Amino acid sequence: MKWVTRNILVIIFVMIVMSSFNPIDAFHSVETKNHSISISNWQYYWGESDREPIMTSYPLESSNSWVWHNSNQGYLKPQQSTDTLWIKFRLPAYDLSSPALYINKVYAKGINIYINNTIIYQKDRSHKYDLNTIFLPLKPVDAGKEVIMSMYSERDRLGIDKEIVIGDYQPILKQYVRGNIIDIIAGVAVVFVALVMVICSVFLSKGHIKDWISVNIVLLSVGIIIITYSPFLYTHYGEYGHIYLVLFDIALYIFLPGLTYVFESMIGIGYGGVIRKFRKIQMIYFSCFFAFMFLNLFLDIEYERFYLFSLSMIGTLIIIQGIILMTHAVYYGIKGNKDAGIIAWGFTIFTVVVIAEFSWFFLSQGKYELFIWKWGLICFITSFIILLGRKLTMNHRQVIEYSKELERFNNELQRSEKMDIISELAASVAHEVRNPLQVTRGFLQLLEQKSKDKDKEYLRLALDELDRASDIITDFLTFAKPEIQQATTLDVLGEFRHIEGILLPLANYQAGRVQIDIPSGLLIIGNASKFKQAFVNMIKNSIEALGKDGLIRIWAYEDSGQIVIHILDNGVGMEDEDIKHLGEPYYSNKTRGTGLGLMVTFRIIEAMNGSITFTSEKWVGTEVITRFPSAYHEDMI
The missing domain is CATH 3.30.565.10 (Histidine kinase-like ATPase, C-terminal domain)
Incomplete structure (x- = not known):
């Protein structure tokens, strides 16, 4: 299994390197390198609610209706009377043979873009995911023309969140693809790791399957969360948006209690069983949410209020879970649990990032876009892989030790059986041989007394050998009956x-x-x-x-x-x-x-x-x- 752990760590390292690139910052570097032009100011106008499917006529050109807006101000919140927004800006003068327009973040469910009353882009989503990334080719003759965008949303955010960039088509296209596909690659890598581990589970003993499969489920959930959270799928394959959202919810509701279970099984149940109790609360809550979600899918029951309430509850549960698991990881690590010490560093980074991001998300009233959590998650996964590798190594060593002990016990058993046989044989033979030897020794002593000097030397040699044989017989008797008498x-x-x-x-x-x-x-x-x-x-x-x-x-x-x-x-x-x-x-x-x-x-x-x-x-x-x-x-x- 060593090669599996080593390859998994290599994959995780690649994922860390890939995740360390911020697409926005990388794009800005390309923007500077290719002399792209940024548009940071535009005007907006709140129009009337209209969904047929998106408004196709411009609002009246009234200076009192249009309001200037800066990219640093972020997106807007829809007014109570309308959820339709118009945005206009003028394309700068540029000398590009293949110009393109790039907007990294646009929050809207439906978007129309016009140049000179001609629609050049249209998007109307049937699902709730509202983050869009827009990349459009332009014509050289479009320089200096006015661009009008109409958009609407069913959520509490609407509009452009980043600068609008005009630049050369090919460099922007490359960065656009790289910036959007990086989450997909990272998520697929995690899913691949989980699948490899599932295959490797065939070679594990029953005692290790439980922990191994639970970690696999957590990894698989993490991979699906990363993939379905990425704007790439919704931008390029938006027709399956409902499926992505359902998969995201399912993966999230499996990951959170699954993570608690893995921690509980590998580290401990916590002080007073608090980790186990919290996991049971999670399972009850997410089971209820699963029931509502499937009722909505199959019976078309509206549960929007419950869904919004659940989002706040899930965020709160994630923060509580992070605090509980992080404090116990540190607690068990201080107590000398090496497994907890290994997982504590990765999990602490993960929980600190999650707590900080969710706290900032709530403090900013949802304006903050979560993205750093993936880095913390990668660190956490790495620590879990290391922990699993360590457990497998320790178990392998235990198997070797048990094999050695078994071999030693078998040798001892064979030796004991052999000694019992020899003991019985020694006792019977010694008694039968000692008496003839004593008689022989007596006659040799008599012959020695009557023999000449040369003969005495041979007889003395014979007596010495008889004495040595007697000593051997004594040893046999001692071996046969080693009981300690007169202790x-x-x-x-x-x-x-x-x-x-x-x-x-x-x-x-x-x-x-x-x-x-x-x-x-x-x-x-x-x-x-x-x-x-x-x-x-x-x-x-x-x-x-x-x-x-x-x-x-x-x-x-x-x-x-x-x-x-x-x-x-x-x-x-x-x-x-x-x-x-x-x-x-x-x-x-x-x-x-x-x-x-x-x-x-x-x-x-x-x-x-x-x-x-x-x-x-x-x-x-x-x-x-x-x-x-x-x-x-x-x-x-």
Whole structure:
């Protein structure tokens, strides 16, 4: 899944770069570069309401009726007596072979444009979306002529909101197309990301499908919102305006509760469950709005007042939602939730932008045009993609860890079964073999007493080998029956003093040193003889692995109710593959080793409720860490 996350982030980055261009500012740069001419002043006149379909006759030329207006004043609000507006301005003198007229924002449901009583542009929409972008080719002979625009609206805004630009056709056309299509590209990119993630969901486990699909739905809603909010569709494919508006409403009413749900499932339910409660309120409210919307679509029921009321309610809910989710993202981030920390930065940018824009929108009484929210939304989507990638990575790591644990448990199970079989076999064989060996040893001792010097040497060698066989049998019996009998309280320091006395000659013979740093008062429950046998085996192996300037360090301490004993040497060390086979019978790195010593050691420590771990590096050394329950801790239990 790594390639998916990486490609998604690339797409998001491209979207950010594309969204960072403001079409208006970019157009102004083109205007300067191509010496275009701006018209910032025009006259307007309120006419009589007439929808057949748009007025086709000019108002009377009365100086008292026409009022001058500047582009900085923005659009106008229709008067109570009329919702029809006339605008006139004169084209400047220009020396262009292919002139064009460009108006970035015109708020109206229907528009007619005339030059010398000839209509050159007509638009009458059957839906409520009233933002228009006008681009018209002109003729060189149109220079200096008067342009008349008639328009009407069913909303509380009407007129031209930006400067009128006259310039060369080709440069303005390119910028016109780029400026209008950029939202479509960004929205399609988000929808594409959502579809890719839907395809990738096939490869996910059931535990991850829920979060993944919920994020997909949110992304898909975001893409549809960006696409259907763009003027491009309404300008070029206005006949489907009703469909765009319905899709916008549906996407918005899915996105808002969906966003809350995604936050709830990934971060938390909030203080006192406030996020979950708010999501339920959203779902109830938007379910009611869906019902009204579909009644209007299929039964043609008028719900205009409810719709206007709903717009104010939705704006209020968005602000409340932004505040709740942003504060909780910061709250969980401060508490140490890494997922919340990742999402907090993107979501904070998004909510700050949304709260600021909607607040300014209401303060300006709807005159402000929302557009920065897309940048905040891109940042938010990026943070969610990063969060999903992190979750997938963590889950992948968990799967690997679980696989390793499963492999380890299987190995332990196989080892346990193998040890049980060997234990039963060892017990039966040892008893059957020990008696003949003792009889044989007795007769060899008698022969040794009666033999000559040369024969005694051979008989002594035979006796030594019998003793070695007896030791092996003893190890088998210890392995077969490792139960700790006569368990007493052992002082770890005292036991290691005895062990040191036993092994010090061997260490000196190997030119090695043994350092013991064990405080007094470390007590465990066990059998002193078995304890010594186990640690003599381990320390003896360390001594035999030493080279020049060999050193064995032994130290111990108490940790969380356990006595921890470390044995560290700087011997030849072992490979990882060797460590895996430690404790198995007949596995040994020694020339004459049987592997039974460590096998017995494992069984003794296990019988004393202890644990043992080995870490080693070839030609560096080996460390053995043994843990036993503290006698004081067991007494407390």
